[in-house]
Amino acid sequence: MVVGVAFTFWLERALTLAVGAAQSLKLSEDVVLTHADRWMYPAGPISALFGVTVAAAVLPFGPRLIGADLGIGAFYFIVVVDFVVLGVALSGWGAGTRNAVESFYRITAQLVSYVIPLGLAYVGALMMAASLSTTQIVEAQRDVWFIVLQPLGFILYLVTGLMQAYRAPFYEPLSEHLGGGFLNFVGGWKALMWRAALAGLLFVISAMGAVLYLGGWLGPWLPPPVWMLLKTFALMTLMLWLGRRFKPLSTAQMLSLSWRILIPAGLLNVLVVGGLILAGVGPQ
Amino acid sequence: MMLGETAQWVAFILFTLLTVLGALGMSTTMSMFRSGIFLMASFIGVAGLFILLSADLLGLLQIMMYIGGMLVMILFMLLFSMDPGGAMMAGMDMSPVERLFSRGLKPQDKGEEHSGQDDMAGEEDSDGEKPHDHAAMQHSGMKIDGEHDHHAMHNSDDQEGLSEQAQPQSHGEMADMDMGDEDAAHKPHDYAAINHSGMNHGAAEQQMGENHAMTHGDAGNSPTSGEKDCEHGQMDHSSMDHGDMDMGNMDMDMSMVTPARPWAAAIGIAFSAVLVGLLLWRPTWPVTSAAFSTDSPREIGMLLMGKYMMAFEGVGLLILLGIFGAVFLQRPGSHPSDQGREAYVTADKNPVSIELEPEDES
Numbered sequence: 001m002v003v004g005v006a007f008t009f010w011l012e013r014a015l016t017l018a019v020g021a022a023q024s025l026k027l028s029e030d031v032v033l034t035h036a037d038r039w040m041y042p043a044g045p046i047s048a049l050f051g052v053t054v055a056a057a058v059l060p061f062g063p064r065l066i067g068a069d070l071g072i073g074a075f076y077f078i079v080v081v082d083f084v085v086l087g088v089a090l091s092g093w094g095a096g097t098r099n100a101v102e103s104f105y106r107i108t109a110q111l112v113s114y115v116i117p118l119g120l121a122y123v124g125a126l127m128m129a130a131s132l133s134t135t136q137i138v139e140a141q142r143d144v145w146f147i148v149l150q151p152l153g154f155i156l157y158l159v160t161g162l163m164q165a166y167r168a169p170f171y172e173p174l175s176e177h178l179g180g181g182f183l184n185f186v187g188g189w190k191a192l193m194w195r196a197a198l199a200g201l202l203f204v205i206s207a208m209g210a211v212l213y214l215g216g217w218l219g220p221w222l223p224p225p226v227w228m229l230l231k232t233f234a235l236m237t238l239m240l241w242l243g244r245r246f247k248p249l250s251t252a253q254m255l256s257l258s259w260r261i262l263i264p265a266g267l268l269n270v271l272v273v274g275g276l277i278l279a280g281v282g283p284q
Numbered sequence: 285m286m287l288g289e290t291a292q293w294v295a296f297i298l299f300t301l302l303t304v305l306g307a308l309g310m311s312t313t314m315s316m317f318r319s320g321i322f323l324m325a326s327f328i329g330v331a332g333l334f335i336l337l338s339a340d341l342l343g344l345l346q347i348m349m350y351i352g353g354m355l356v357m358i359l360f361m362l363l364f365s366m367d368p369g370g371a372m373m374a375g376m377d378m379s380p381v382e383r384l385f386s387r388g389l390k391p392q393d394k395g396e397e398h399s400g401q402d403d404m405a406g407e408e409d410s411d412g413e414k415p416h417d418h419a420a421m422q423h424s425g426m427k428i429d430g431e432h433d434h435h436a437m438h439n440s441d442d443q444e445g446l447s448e449q450a451q452p453q454s455h456g457e458m459a460d461m462d463m464g465d466e467d468a469a470h471k472p473h474d475y476a477a478i479n480h481s482g483m484n485h486g487a488a489e490q491q492m493g494e495n496h497a498m499t500h501g502d503a504g505n506s507p508t509s510g511e512k513d514c515e516h517g518q519m520d521h522s523s524m525d526h527g528d529m530d531m532g533n534m535d536m537d538m539s540m541v542t543p544a545r546p547w548a549a550a551i552g553i554a555f556s557a558v559l560v561g562l563l564l565w566r567p568t569w570p571v572t573s574a575a576f577s578t579d580s581p582r583e584i585g586m587l588l589m590g591k592y593m594m595a596f597e598g599v600g601l602l603i604l605l606g607i608f609g610a611v612f613l614q615r616p617g618s619h620p621s622d623q624g625r626e627a628y629v630t631a632d633k634n635p636v637s638i639e640l641e642p643e644d645e646s
């Protein structure tokens with residue numbers, strides 16, 4: 001996890017010059033806010049980092065190399081990643097400044113816009129694997145990766161994953177138009193935790209994408225963990241690179257994108273996958 | 285084995301505490317935001333109890349529903365309520381529990397309440413708030429001093445229209461009250477200021493008059509009247525750092541002293557007594573003989589997809605239609621957004637129209 005965060009951080013700095021929102025946080029000095037809520041404001045980064053760390057527990061890096069092979073791993077993952085949004089809410093409101101609160105509003109709106117298509121993107125892969133356990137999902141892709149069978153679901157996961165990670169076209173709540181959002185008002189250990197949480201968020205989301213669509217640890221010659229990490233970082237690179245190709249979207253545009261394109265596309269993907277399963281394509 | 289049992293007990297106690305304290309905090313804190321967060325914590329505690337009962341899926345579902353749902357609920361609550369941060373209430377007289385769960389809330393400045401941006405004074409925005417802070421400070425200083433600061437407050441607090449009307453009354457009031465209770469003497473002025481910055485001028489004046497009379501009557505001997513109570517509150521816990529008592533006062537009448545409150549407590553205690561009684565008595569109702577199954581999610585799925593399939597599909601279709609209807613009603617152009625928010629929109633003014641509906645644009 002720590003290695004993953006470090007790599008993510010380095011990769012993001014290497015790839016995107018000014019986009020990673022948490023990159024410019026100052027660690028050496030704490031920011032003192034006059035209107036901060038003494039309890040909620042420090043609770044934000046703790047909650048966010050907790051969510052990311054706990055989510056990493058169900059990521060399989062090898063057949064037996066997994067923190068906890070829960071029967072409902074994928075669902076558990078979706079749930080605990082939500083703690084990041086809770087952290088943003090606590091921190092944004094607790095900071096007690098205009099831009100921080102505004103960024104909290106927007107991040108909640110962003111949550112509303114990505115959460116349904118993200119769920120649909122999961123559902124496609126889960127239907128084929130016929131299991132919620134992350135190791136089962138990987139095992140189900142032994143013959144053919146799900147990206148081949150459902151490219152639409154993969155694209156959907158790319159978009160919603162970027163939205164969930166607050167990266168390139170979907171970083172409006174943290175953008176410079178809001179003065180960096182709530183991130184502008186953190187410093188010291190909180191900044192460090194936010195950095196770790198946001199980089200870790202991108203890492204776990206890419207890793208989950210690799211598990212769902214790219215066959216996880218499966219691959220010839222190399223040992224499983226290496227394959228897993230390779231796929232994770234390849235997916236991360238792809239996501240960040242693609243994200244940079246598009247103009248940043250406002251929250252309203254994200255919502256309309258979600259409702260008009262992503263959700264219908266997700267439903268279509270589910271239909272197609274249902275048809276494929278009926279036709280006998282995919283793992284038996 | 286021993287270790288596992290201990291861990292279970294510890295987890296149970298922790299989750300129970302989280303649930304109960306969360307509920308307590310939810311109902312006693314002054315800040316609506318905190319209230320929502322406490323409710324969320326309480327539900328997460330319940331989810332932990334579910335997981336202890338090895339109903340993992342149910343517990344996780346609960347967490348998912350309540351993090352996302354509660355955040356959206358908080359958002360709407362913040363957008364539509366007058367004092368979501370509890371800043372008005374923060375300086376009020378509170379019971380010890382309320383004080384505990386409202387610790388650290390900052391009372392609010394006048395200008396900010398007006399601007400609709402809650403209790404936020406941003407670092408960049410702080411220059412705009414300075415005068416208000418000043419006024420508030422004088423105001424709180426005034427509690428100790430007497431008449432002179434009251435005048436100063438009047439001047440610094442540039443509320444033109446109504447407070448001019450209020451001035452004679454205030455002065456009269458002050459002359460009357462000079463001998464004794466300075467605190468009560470400030471009330472009418474405070475009311476004037478608030479209502480001015482608030483909403484309804486006509487009603488404000490009337491209310492002011494009434495409160496006037498009330499203050500007069502009650503100032504000396506009746507500590508139960510709202511305003512009097514409030515003043516005591518402020519005098520008592522000065523550690524709470526409240527600048528503006530007047531905010532609290534205004535809200536006193538509306539929501540804080542709800543007459544139903546003791547009833548609510550009594551009903552709560554009665555219900556818990558009934559529950560504990562049932563737990564001890566353990567009556568043999570027909571439900572108790574029904575077999576408990578650990579495989580309930582699968583059974584529910586079977587029922588939904590088998591016996592109740594048509595009803596399930598019908599409800600799904602209705603919900604889908606509802607969603608489409610809501611999207612249709614919310615189409616851009618019918619509700620132009622407010623000028624002030626335009627500045628916050630990141631991307632350019634003309635969003636690229638998304639391809640599905642070419643006739644749509646805004």
